[in-house]
Amino acid sequence: MQTLERVLDIQPLKAADITLQLNGQAVQAAEGETVLSVLNAVGLRRLAQNDHGQPAGAFCGMGVCHCCLVAIDGRPKRRACQTVVRHGMRVETEVNRVVEGAQS
Amino acid sequence: MSLRPVIVGGGSAGMAAAIELAEQGVDCLLFDEASRPGGVVYRGPLRAGVDLGYLGARYSKALQTLHEDFAANAEHIDLRLNHRVVGGDTERLMVLDADEQLHEIDYSHLLLSAGCHERNVPFPGWTLPGVMLLGGLQLQIKSGAVKPLGSTLIAGTGPLLPLVACQLHAAGAKVAGVYEACAFNRIAKESLALLNKPQLFLDGLSMLAYMKLNGIAMHYGWGLVSASGEGELREVSLAPYGQDWKADMSRVRREPVDTLAVGYGFIPRTQLSQQLGLTHGFSDDGYLRAVCNVWQQSSQAHIHLAGDMGGIRGGEAAMLTGRIAAVSILQQRGVLDANQAIERRERYLGKLAAITRFRAGVERYTQRGAAQIELPQADTVICRCEHVTRSDIDLALEQGVQDMASLKMRTRVSMGDCQGRMCVGYCSDRLRASTGRADVGWLRPRFPIDPIPFSAFQHLATEA
Structure with missing residues (x-):
């Protein structure tokens, strides 16, 4: 499986001891990081599709705006900025079960 | 007194309060x-x-000092991370733990230090x-240690703009320019007030020097008009702002950028202070905040406020108001007598006075122009969660809506x-x-103040 490259880290990860699945692709992460940091590091910005079919990315970055909602381990509407990574975590972006025609 | 003081929010205010309590053995x-x-x-x-070199030596030092002081008092501080306080009243809080289970926490003395949002x-x-x-x-960049994509343009008002520009550059990110909506003369006029914190004033000057040295342009009296791009940001339009921040549309400039950071200041979190029934008032910037006295006591003497929750003054002031709140709690619990408490409070208030004068200067120059509310077009979304546009709000106002609760019911x-x-x-x-009134109400959040799953109620139990 192809591993997504982290291109925007300010400094390289000291220990990339965690692997998660981002839209089916493997990506490395470090203990303590948020899911949003990983999404930012690979340069993925279209994170959510809201209930009105509008695309959204991280906006407040601190858990207030609910714009970075992704599916985590199959559970939708989880705030990427408020979720700490775990080994084997599955993250899917632009998931919305309300909007017709969206991936689910 | 069997119940321990409870602190909501472990930022600079909450940490400083916990340290002050711990230093007295509480x-x-x-x-x-x-x-x-x-x-x-x-x-x-x-x-x-x-x-953390890219964030500046002084910041790294302050960060380290605070965390070391906190760690030195760890035996007195029962720190519950990944916990959200989602409601409460004057005697107990509803807390969602890391496993998303709800708990009732009784308290006798409470400090609210939940900070603010943008x-x-x-x-x-x-x-x-x-x-x-x-x-x-x-x-x-500070906690995620990740750069934004491409080149970043910074727009808004206040000292945070040049600070983030310098930190981004030092982190290796490209900064396309800083657009401060206020005219330079408005900032210069506040020099005397800003000199109340000489170190911060000097930091400000050295930030501007750093930007000049590294070719980051600082545009005073310029502000946002719009952002555009197919699916993602690709371009930002800016224009000179008049005194009231009306954009001069004959001089619009377009900048191709990938990231836009917008900073127009902060609003205290009042979800919890409102739910607890505390007395509130409005600031000059129009935001609601709970009111407190010189001891940081709210309208309920056993509930204290510290940090930006009681009005925006920043991290250094938050530590001082956290300390004062803790001193008040120590006096209420009989750990300090009145003279000891007043002596300590005056020491912290003395340090706070200079910050307050400095902040007043910042507030005057960053005062938002009245024309700011004209930026959105008819189809611009205002409430993103419910997809309410500016024209929906215009219509509601035309139909006679005069306060926040009615606007909510009329437009969602x-x-x-x-x-x-x-x-x-x-x-x-x-x-x-539209009404000319200072008080048009504010949003009244209900329990739970943050979304929680139904499963959170499964094992609801009281814990002291």
């Missing part, structure tokens, strides 16, 4: 929603092995991925996931402008 219970204490200002990097100012294109609030972007603003935190500023500005 144990406390401290809740924070994040995985590390420190709040948005002093959380530090979330992963190991990050050299003021969102809508303009055409603000919802595009790639547009972020400035503090959120700064958190991404604030009824979505963020519970109005992102649209309350604009809605309040519009209502105040």
Whole structure:
């Protein structure tokens, strides 16, 4: 499986001891990081599709705006900025079960 | 007194209060929603092995000192991370733990230090991925240790703009320029007030020098018009602003950028202070905040407020108000007598006075122009969660809506996931402008103040 490259880290990860699945692709992460940091590091910005079919990315970055909602381990509407990574975590972006025609 | 003091929010205010209590041998219970204490200002990097040099030596030192003091008192502080306080009354709190189970926590003395969030100012294109609030972007480089994509343009008002520009550059990111909405003469006029904190004033000058040295342009009296791009941000339009921040549309400039950081200041979190029934009032910037006295006591003497929750003054002031609140709690519990408490309070108030005068200067020059509310077009979304546009709000105002509760019922603003935190500023500005009244109400959040799953209620139990 192809591993997504982290291109925007300010400094390289000291220990990339965690692997998660981002839209089916493997990506490395470090203990303590948020899911949003990983999404930012690979340069993925279209994170959510809201209930009105509008695309959204991280906006407040601190858990207030609910714009970075992704599916985590199959559970939708989880705030990427408020979720700490775990080994084997599955993250899917632009998931919305309300909007017709969206991936689910 | 069997119950320990409870602190909500482990940022600079809550940490300083916990340290002050611990120094007098008093144990406390401290809740924070994040995985590390420190709040948005002093959380530090979330992963190991990050050299914080790019954030500046003084910041790194302050971060280290606070966390060392906190760690030295750890035996007295029951720190519950990943916990969210989602409701409560004057005797107990409802707390969601890390496993998303609800608990009732009784308290006798409470300190609310939940901080603030950013003021969102809508303009055409603000919802595009790639547009972020400035503090959120700064958190991404400070705690996430990740750069934003491509080149970043910074717009808004206040000292945070050049600070983040310098930190971004030092982190290796490209900065396309800083657009400060206020004219330079308004800032220069406040020089005397700003000199109340000579070190911060000097830091400001050295930031401007750093920007000049590294070719980052600082545009005074310029502001946002719109953002655009297919699916993601690609371009930002800016224009010179008049005294009231009316954009001069004959001189619009377009900048191709990938990231836009927007910073127009902050709004205290009042979800909990409102739910606890505390007395509130409005600031000059139009935001609601709970009122407190010189002891940081709210209208309920056993409930204290510290940090930005009681009005925006920043991290250094938050530590001092946290300390004062703790001194008041220590006096209420009979640990300190009145003379000891007053002596300590005066020491902290003395330090706070200079910060207060400095902040007053900042507030005067960053005062938002009245024309800011005209930035959105008819189809610009104001409430993103419920997809309410400016024309929906215009119509409601035409139909006679005069306060926040009616606007909510008429248009559905604030009824979505963020519970109005992102649209309350604009809605309040519009209502105040159209009615001419200072008090048009504010959003009244109900329990739970953050979304929780139904399963959270499964094992509800009381814990002291």
